[in-house]
Amino acid sequence: MDTDLDPTIDPTVACSDCQACCCQLPVLVLPGDAPPEHFLDEDDQGYLIMAKADDGWCVALDRERMCCSIYEQRPFVCREFAMGGGDCGQVRDDWRRIALSLQ
Template sequence: MDDTPARCDQCQACCCQLPVLVLPGDAPPEHMLDEDADGYLIMAKADDGWCVALDRERMCCSIYERRPFVCREFAMDGGDCREVRADWRRIALSLR
């Protein structure tokens, strides 16, 4: 695993491609919500699979103050972040 500390502004935003369950108490804008196959409320994805809340010019969340709990708990450079980035690198390497 890469020991370089992760910084969201220098990342491929791998986490912004993961499914994000919207929990009671979360308050993202309604136009950014979708429903999954099981009827759960989730953050919507753009046609290419990226979260609709991702500001791609700045590579950061456009609704940062209103982001769902799941996103707030996904700490920059935390264990989940490092694991997702490592998975992303493995997949990218396997496609070469």
Template sequence: MPIEHSPPQDIDPSIRCADCQAMCCQLPVMLLPGDDPPEHFIEHDEQGFEIMGKADDGWCRALDRDTMRCTIYERRPWVCREFAEGGSDCRQVRADWHRIASTLL
């Protein structure tokens, strides 16, 4: 059964993935039934759940480092599909990253 996607709400159109630093691509992504990313991107966590693998730099292994875009966009997991560009979750992650970065300067 295909996974239903809810329509994005509360979108800030000024925020675009193309202008971002892929902050969301460092978040953990647990795979759900119906997700179908290529096998070589899948790992298992300590509890045995399937998750998207991370590279040594902490970013999702499906992220193209040159373009900072997803290389499996059409097959990306449900969690990634629900993470709307410019949506409330996106804005929260960006705010958290900026807050953390400001404490490091």
């Protein structure tokens, strides 16, 4: 997404500097999405979702680089979650608030 076209994007946010907190959110896989099958799971209601590792992180997260290992095949929900956008900011704020409450 071009930040020049969307003034709601915070250009100071970069996934490379983030704890990838969005990669712990549930991700519904929609019709037309085509992530590799071994990254998929089913939730309690029978919906297709991105699988999580035992620690709650998305299994597609490349832990060394802290980025999506299936970026070109990521689900629509992930593609719409703009780096530095409103949803990103809210999740990052929630993450910080929870971290501070645990100190």
